[in-house]
Amino acid sequence: MSDPVTITLLELTTDIVSSYVSNNSIQSSELPSLISLVHGKLNELQNGPVEVVVEGESQKPAVNPKKSVFDDHIICLEDGKKFQSMKRHLKTVYNLTPDEYRTKWGLPRDYPMVTKNYSAKRSAMAKNMGLGRKPGETPVAKSKKKKSQNL
DSSP, X not given: OOOTTOOOHHHHHHHHXXXXXXXXXXXXXXXXXXXXXXXXXXXXXXXXXOOOOOTTOOOOOSSOGGGSBOSSOEEOTTTOOEESBOHHHHHHHHOOOHHHHHHHHTOOTXXXXXXXXXXXXXXXXHHHHTTTOOTTOOHHHHHHHHHHHHO
C-alpha cells in the first residue's frame, strides 16, 4: 500500500474536481477539460511551469467577438456561455484575468467584462444606498441647490 502522507497528483485532481462538480453545475462535455486543467495546474505547481505549444492549431472563439456583447449578457469566447459579469468565470475556469482574455482574443482594452444593464442596476443600487457621497451630503440638499439655481 502507498504511504498515507504521499498523495499523488491523480488523487488531488480527483478530489478537487469532485468537490468543484458537487458545488457547481457544468456540462458533461466540459468535464474532461476541467480535469485536464486541474491536473495541469497541479503538475505545474509541483514541477514548475511547462509551456505547451501546439503547432498549426489555434483556438477559435465560440462566437464571433463582434456579436458577443449585448445589453443584458456577454457571451464568453472560450465556451459560448452567457454572463452578466465574466471576470469570476474567466478566473475560476480558465485562470485568465480580463486583460489576458482581451489579449488572447485580440479584443480592445475597452471590451466590457460586465453588461450595460447589470452595471446600471449596480450603480442605481449604490446610489440608493448613499455610496459615493461625501459625509453629511444628502440627496435633498442637492435638489434644493438645483431648485434655487433655476429660480
